Amino acid sequence: MIPYGRHEITQTDVDAVIDVLQNQFLTQGAQVPAFEKTVADYCGVAHGVAVNSATSALHIACLALGLGKGDWLWTSPLTFVASANCGLYCGAEVDFVDIDIHSWNICPEKLEQKLIKAKAQGRLPKVVVPVHLRGEPCDMAAIAALAKRFGFKVIEDASHAIGGSYGGQKIGACQHSDITVFSFHPVKIVTTAEGGMAMTNDENLAKRMGIFRSHGITRDPNLMTHEGDGPWYYQQIELGYNYRLTDLQAALGISQMQRLDEIVAQRHVLADRYDEILADMPLTLPQRGKGAYCGLHLYPVRLQLDKIIPSHLKVFTRLRASGIGVNLHYIPVHTQPYYQAMGFKTGDFPAAESYYAEAITLPLFPTLTADEQSKVIAALKAAISV
Ligand SMILES: *Cc1c(COP(=O)(O)O)cnc(C)c1O
Numbered sequence: 001m002i003p004y005g006r007h008e009i010t011q012t013d014v015d016a017v018i019d020v021l022q023n024q025f026l027t028q029g030a031q032v033p034a035f036e037k038t039v040a041d042y043c044g045v046a047h048g049v050a051v052n053s054a055t056s057a058l059h060i061a062c063l064a065l066g067l068g069k070g071d072w073l074w075t076s077p078l079t080f081v082a083s084a085n086c087g088l089y090c091g092a093e094v095d096f097v098d099i100d101i102h103s104w105n106i107c108p109e110k111l112e113q114k115l116i117k118a119k120a121q122g123r124l125p126k127v128v129v130p131v132h133l134r135g136e137p138c139d140m141a142a143i144a145a146l147a148k149r150f151g152f153k154v155i156e157d158a159s160h161a162i163g164g165s166y167g168g169q170k171i172g173a174c175q176h177s178d179i180t181v182f183s184f185h186p187v188k189i190v191t192t193a194e195g196g197m198a199m200t201n202d203e204n205l206a207k208r209m210g211i212f213r214s215h216g217i218t219r220d221p222n223l224m225t226h227e228g229d230g231p232w233y234y235q236q237i238e239l240g241y242n243y244r245l246t247d248l249q250a251a252l253g254i255s256q257m258q259r260l261d262e263i264v265a266q267r268h269v270l271a272d273r274y275d276e277i278l279a280d281m282p283l284t285l286p287q288r289g290k291g292a293y294c295g296l297h298l299y300p301v302r303l304q305l306d307k308i309i310p311s312h313l314k315v316f317t318r319l320r321a322s323g324i325g326v327n328l329h330y331i332p333v334h335t336q337p338y339y340q341a342m343g344f345k346t347g348d349f350p351a352a353e354s355y356y357a358e359a360i361t362l363p364l365f366p367t368l369t370a371d372e373q374s375k376v377i378a379a380l381k382a383a384i385s386v
Helices: 011-021 033-044 052-065 082-089 108-120 140-149 202-212 246-259 262-279 312-321 348-355 370-384
Strands: 047-051 073-075 093-096 125-128 155-159 179-183 198-199 299-303 357-364
Touching: 011 246, 033 047, 033 299, 047 052, 047 202, 052 082, 052 108, 052 155, 052 179, 052 198, 052 202, 073 082, 073 108, 073 202, 082 125, 093 348, 108 140, 140 155, 198 202, 262 299, 262 370, 312 357
Parallel strands: 073 093, 073 125, 125 155, 155 179
Antiparallel strands: 047 198, 179 198, 299 357
């Protein structure tokens, strides 16, 4: 089976991890801060807070921004559930803004319309989470303008987008957001097995996220209620978690980051080839906007179902049967039973739902060979014909 995504571990990666295993600290050593600096420097941002997943990063980002009971978090329905769940973890309410039919990212016009309505009803969101689906940057300038006008905070869910850029700056630079979150799960662009990081230019937010990452504990005398009792002393000043990344993972991350540009460039080579060969088929291909550089975590295509005979399900199962590990990103979050129990209904976000009815994610990863890619294309051609 050719999977839709596959991580790559080199001997250099292995050596980096072994090195940590043979040293003093398996966790809470020097590798984690070094990894944070590596990613922050790459992105051109002041701070990185490494955690054990992007899900944890989203959670501490929300906590640091003060999201809580009575607040609203809005995101795209076309994302992994974690982009929305982080709001619920904080006791906030979650709502969605439908996608743009071209970029498949959160639609700034629909966001504006919904904000105008919400303002009239006195229920503006405190946090909006734009998701750079497949690594394609959202229209961040438009979202940032709305954030200023309506007074909400912005967390970029850049789980798909490390290595990409927007408006001349790397994703993660937080040019148009308060916090940007990355995932280092193995299917993503670079990996630490499990892992994530929250980037920010705001020192206070970075400090607060650092505290929430580790039990709500601080050793900073400036943050304590009184002078310490002695050198052992620390204080718990918030209800935090154990969301720490290990030094083994951080060492793997530092090593993987050295190849990030190469990995994304190779994804572009493969995506260009898909674009070229699939152009004549009854498919809607993923667009890459001008003035941005896509991280290309995913290569989803949409079937033009009015032009083909087999159903979406039929094409998908045929591809799987011919050894192509296609997938579907994503099931719109508001259609999940957990969200339906909160009152969301099928039909609430029609653009995301129609995407879901047509989309198939094709294999895309740097070690996909031209031969394998040709197999994928041939199988797709066969799957959509009678
Ligand atoms: C993978 C992913 C997450 C969660 O990442 P983890 O590191 O697995 O917690 C969040 N949002 C999006 C869009 C993702 O794709």
